[in-house]
Amino acid sequence: MAYAIEIDHLAFAWQGGQLTLDIPHWQVETGESVLLRGPSGSGKSTLLSLLAGINVAQQGNVSLLDQSLSNLSGRKRDRFRANHIGYIFQQFNLLPYLSALDNVLLATQFSPKRRQRVAESGQSAEQLAIQYLKRLGLSASQQQQAAANLSVGQQQRVAAARALLGAPELLIADEPTSALDSDRRDDFIKLLLELSEQNNTTVLFVTHDASLGQYFNRHVELSDINRAAGGSPHA
Amino acid sequence: MLKLAIKSLANRKTSALLTVIAIAVSVALLLAVERVKEQVQANFANTVSGTDLIVGPRSGDVQLLLASVFHIGALNNSMSWQSYEKLSQNRQVEWSVPISLGDSVSGMPVVATTAGYFQHFKYANQQPLKLQHGEWFNHSEQAVLGADAAEKLDFRVGDQLIIAHGTGGISFSQHSGHPIDVVGVLKRTGTPVDQSIYVDLKTLEDIHGGETASEAEEHAHEHTGHDEHADHHHPTSAISAALVGLKSRQMALFMQRDINTADGEPLTALMPGQTLQQLWKTLRVFEQALNGISAIVVIIGLLGMLTILLASLRERSREMAVLRAVGAGPGTLFTLLVTEAVLLTIIATASGLALLYILQISLAGVIQQQTGLLFALQWPTAAEWWRMLFVVVAGFLMSLVPAWRAYRQSLADGLTVKV
Numbered sequence: 001m002a003y004a005i006e007i008d009h010l011a012f013a014w015q016g017g018q019l020t021l022d023i024p025h026w027q028v029e030t031g032e033s034v035l036l037r038g039p040s041g042s043g044k045s046t047l048l049s050l051l052a053g054i055n056v057a058q059q060g061n062v063s064l065l066d067q068s069l070s071n072l073s074g075r076k077r078d079r080f081r082a083n084h085i086g087y088i089f090q091q092f093n094l095l096p097y098l099s100a101l102d103n104v105l106l107a108t109q110f111s112p113k114r115r116q117r118v119a120e121s122g123q124s125a126e127q128l129a130i131q132y133l134k135r136l137g138l139s140a141s142q143q144q145q146a147a148a149n150l151s152v153g154q155q156q157r158v159a160a161a162r163a164l165l166g167a168p169e170l171l172i173a174d175e176p177t178s179a180l181d182s183d184r185r186d187d188f189i190k191l192l193l194e195l196s197e198q199n200n201t202t203v204l205f206v207t208h209d210a211s212l213g214q215y216f217n218r219h220v221e222l223s224d225i226n227r228a229a230g231g232s233p234h235a
Numbered sequence: 236m237l238k239l240a241i242k243s244l245a246n247r248k249t250s251a252l253l254t255v256i257a258i259a260v261s262v263a264l265l266l267a268v269e270r271v272k273e274q275v276q277a278n279f280a281n282t283v284s285g286t287d288l289i290v291g292p293r294s295g296d297v298q299l300l301l302a303s304v305f306h307i308g309a310l311n312n313s314m315s316w317q318s319y320e321k322l323s324q325n326r327q328v329e330w331s332v333p334i335s336l337g338d339s340v341s342g343m344p345v346v347a348t349t350a351g352y353f354q355h356f357k358y359a360n361q362q363p364l365k366l367q368h369g370e371w372f373n374h375s376e377q378a379v380l381g382a383d384a385a386e387k388l389d390f391r392v393g394d395q396l397i398i399a400h401g402t403g404g405i406s407f408s409q410h411s412g413h414p415i416d417v418v419g420v421l422k423r424t425g426t427p428v429d430q431s432i433y434v435d436l437k438t439l440e441d442i443h444g445g446e447t448a449s450e451a452e453e454h455a456h457e458h459t460g461h462d463e464h465a466d467h468h469h470p471t472s473a474i475s476a477a478l479v480g481l482k483s484r485q486m487a488l489f490m491q492r493d494i495n496t497a498d499g500e501p502l503t504a505l506m507p508g509q510t511l512q513q514l515w516k517t518l519r520v521f522e523q524a525l526n527g528i529s530a531i532v533v534i535i536g537l538l539g540m541l542t543i544l545l546a547s548l549r550e551r552s553r554e555m556a557v558l559r560a561v562g563a564g565p566g567t568l569f570t571l572l573v574t575e576a577v578l579l580t581i582i583a584t585a586s587g588l589a590l591l592y593i594l595q596i597s598l599a600g601v602i603q604q605q606t607g608l609l610f611a612l613q614w615p616t617a618a619e620w621w622r623m624l625f626v627v628v629a630g631f632l633m634s635l636v637p638a639w640r641a642y643r644q645s646l647a648d649g650l651t652v653k654v
Contacts (some may be wrong), residue, residue: 075564082562093557097246098239109239110562162561 002066003027004170004202005051010060011228012046020046022228023060026220030169033193033203035213038222044206047222048174051204052087053077065169083113086163086201088173093159096148100138100158103147104129107165114166125165132161136191152179153188160192167199174206182211189215236567240574243554247547254540255583258626261536262587263594265529265622266615270591272522273616276515278608279305282426283507285357287487290314290322290494291476293501296510297517303334303476304507305427306344310336313473318500322477327490329482330355333474335439338398343384345398345432347439347471353379355480358426368392369419375438378415381431382423383604390417398434398442413442425609436470479504533626537580537633544576544637548644555645565642572638573631580630584623588615 005028012021020043028034038044049055050062053069062069065084069077081087086107094103108115108125118125133143136157147155156176163171173192177185189205193215196203205216213219244251283289283304291299292312301307313335323331332355335347346352353364353371369392372379380390390396395414415434423429481487487506494504548555555568563571592612599610615623 075566078559078562078564087560089560093553093560095243095554095557097242102242106558106561110558110564110567 002030004030004065006063008061010057010062012050012057019228021226023225026225028202028204030202031200032218033216034218034220035216036204036206036220036222037210039208042222043226044222048206051172053081082111084169086168086171088159088163088176090175090178094147094155097146099144100133100147100150101129101143103158104133104162104165107162111166117167129161129165132164136161153184164195164199168201171196171201171203236571236574240571240578244575250543251579254543254579255586257539258536258580258583259586259590261532262584262626263590265533266591266619268525268529269618269622274610275608279511281359284359284361286478286507287481287484288479288490288504289476289507290479290502290504293503296505297514299476299503300505300507300510310475313475314502315473315500316471318502319474319477327481327486328479330480332478333436334476335436335471336475338400340396340398340432341388343388343430343432345434347434347436349436358424365422367420367422372418372435375435375441376415377418379419379421379433380417381421381429383429384432385420392417392420440471537629540579541633541636548637548641555641559645565645568645569638569642572641573634576634577631580627584626
């Protein structure tokens with residue numbers, strides 16, 4: 001059985017601090033959609049930075065799609081992330097001066113693997129991006145607007161389209177709904193999961209909000225898998 | 236990548252525009268120094284062609300050339316008519332034209348010569364002088380005007396002019412007893428010929444010798460060196476210099492040596508091209524100083540760009556993080572910043588070149604009126620291309636600094652933005 005995420009005997013501490021993460025074993029199956037919940041300061045951000053390959057665990061192993069991240073060099077981790085993981089950030093991280101459409105297209109600009117998958121779909125990246133944005137509710141004129149002029153909700157949908165373009169195997173979302181009211185938040189999550197399912201994309205949704213659990217296959221509390229008591233140094 | 240760089244720059248229009256302006260102005264300056272030098276040299280070189288030797292009283296080569304052809308400065312001595320006659324009868328000499336200087340009309344130099352001047356004097360690429368209006372003078376009390384002289388003094392064919400003694404703008408001794416008829420105006424040549432007024436040698440002699448009694452008295456103290464008027468077979472007793480054409484150009488060097496070392500009246504002979512080279516050589520120090528200064532100005536412009544790029548890195552840490560998050564490696568960010576800086580430099584250099592042409596077109600008229608120099612519009616020369624390349628390469632090298640900083644910063648910050 002292939003796992004999208006597999007964590008083994010992971011231990012991580014920020015420099016000079018106490019142990020932030022101590023996860024004996026945890027895995028996410030391919031195709032699953034998982035909500036990972038924890039209060040702020042529980043080590044969510046640290047775990048995400050390990051999954052994204054920005055930081056490397058001092059002990060143990062983190063594997064994504066059967067690829068162990070600790071065996072990869074920094075540059076290869078960058079490439080692996082660009083090719084296989086769609087990432088939606090808490091602050092959406094759009095380039096303010098690019099149009100919504102160009103922001104989405106950035107996803108394929110630096111990833112040959114995503115370009116390839118787009119090509120296999122028989123459509124151009126631009127056509128696909130337009131489709132995604134349309135489904136996420138951005139009109140043609142909104143798609144051409146600079147990201148800076150879009151509302152928070154619109155920016156978030158652009159970020160989602162970017163994460164999904166080129167059908168990455170794994171989608172990681174870090175509190176993307178914290179700036180939305182509850183109606184819009186629920187709509188957004190449903191749409192996100194629907195699109196992910198079409199692409200066979202595994203979803204890991206990280207939040208502090210337990211009420212979203214109903215939409216996901218599985219709801220996990222970080223405190224149940226993490227034995228470390230201490231939080232991140234930012235807490 | 237290029238598209239991304241352009242859009243990112245467009246997002247920071249104001250600082251990008253200021254950078255471009257600063258560099259463009261410095262590039263224009265750098266190119267202007269080269270262009271002025273090159274055009275001045277071309278103008279000077281264009282002024283005399285077809286003249287193999289210039290012979291005059293003993294003086295420095297450069298002084299003689301500048302005074303006789305360019306009407307810059309003056310000659311302290313004169314050359315006797317006898318020496319001129321002897322020179323013109325030399326068997327190597329194909330033609331010779333005497334010229335006598337020292338008078339003026341409202342500051343425009345008067346060149347007293349013979350009809351041979353119009354026949355033998357050539358400028359630029361062996362071009363003869365041509366008349367715009369009227370005809371050549373054929374006896375004394377007639378004058379032919381250069382194009383600028385006619386325009387500035389507002390003289391037309393048929394007008395009369397009064398020659399003043401001396402070359403200053405205002406002369407207290409006007410030869411008002413001898414009005415001269417304007418019989419011709421020359422076509423524009425873009426050389427000092429345009430500034431000059433041509434009269435017959437005899438005219439000058441007449442007005443200096445045959446003045447009314449009162450004028451003669453006035454001039455007595457000024458003309459002490461000129462009173463050998465006894466010999467009336469000669470058009471004049473002394474001249475300023477002679478332009479000489481030889482039967483064979485190859486003989487110029489020998490003739491020059493012969494004249495410079497001959498017994499009798501001490502004379503100087505020079506080859507115009509060689510003397511110009513000598514002049515440029517003496518001016519090279521100034522040229523290099525100007526080049527040095529303009530190069531420093533360019534570097535200051537580029538340092539301004541460096542400052543702006545470095546300062547922008549802070550506010551762009553978010554942009555960098557986003558690019559990293561979508562898979563751009565630190566190397567890509569490095570390339571992005573270099574592309575951006577090189578793009579800025581190229582735009583600035585092109586604008587600098589455009590600015591140079593705009594200045595040249597708009598100032599050409601003023602420059603010509605003030606100095607008589609005709610600045611030709613032309614494609615950038617090889618030297619100018621090299622200078623532009625220097626600027627772009629320097630811009631590229633400078634961009635490595637912010638690019639390296641961005642590289643390091645993106646490695647340290649990762650994907651998170653530290654606000």
